[in-house]
Amino acid sequence: MQDPNEYLVQALKAKRRARGWSLEQTAQETGVSKAMLGQIERGESSPTLATLWKIATGFDVALSEFTDPLIAGAGGELRQAERLRHQPTQDLMLVASLFPYDAAFGFELFELTLPPGYERNSEPHAKGVTEHVIVIRGQMEVLIDGQWQRMREGDAVRFVADRAHGYRNLTQSPAVFHNLIHYPQQRK
Structure with missing residues (x-):
């Protein structure tokens, strides 16, 4: 890699x-x-x-x-989060780009790991962008429309991401979730 x-x-x-x-x-x-x-x-x-x-x-x-090169072809490549997981920025959050953005599909899919005590507030994304968050392990909170929503393993939420939003883990264990980010139109 x-x-x-x-x-x-x-x-x-x-x-x-x-x-x-x-x-x-x-x-x-x-x-x-x-x-x-x-x-x-x-x-x-x-x-x-x-x-x-x-x-x-x-x-x-x-x-x-x-963060990640485009995957060649429409499928067949086994993607393993464990092998893809890394820290792409100076933030402590771990990122595994399970499926980098491809205009043919209009989305990117990440596995994200929030360490204990981590909080990330995100500025609005481009107009029409939506996020789909599914908690895989642990507990976390998602900031949507100014309110923190508690989420547990197996919980899922979809929200408009062209507004301020955020993620936090107030527990003593890592929180792992999938985040599918959908873009409304082909990107430049």
Whole structure:
């Protein structure tokens, strides 16, 4: 598996060049400083998950386009969360990209692990994005419309993710969940 930071560096440079964007224009589009973008591109800094989401939103692409290469073909490849699980940013949350975004399907599917005491508040995603959260192990809470909803193993919720939302684990054990993020239209 390619190092996540190396993949991020290559993906960011490629997307920026494909758009013909300077670092300054990329900063304007993403809300991430030119200095931080330069550090990421040089491999000098690992962004937070919030910063990575800002970059993806600014490019109007799925998060996994900066964390994992597209899977070739429509199926047949066995994907094992245990082998894919890594820490793609400086956040403590573990991520396994079970199915990176593919325009043919319109979604990406992650297995996410929240360590004990972890809280992540997410800024709104692009208009029309929805998330589907299914708790696989442990307990967690999801922030939807300003209210924290407690979820246990086997619970599932779907919500509009173009509003502020969040995830937290107030327990002493890791919480593991699947997060299917659906995008309403083909990405750029």
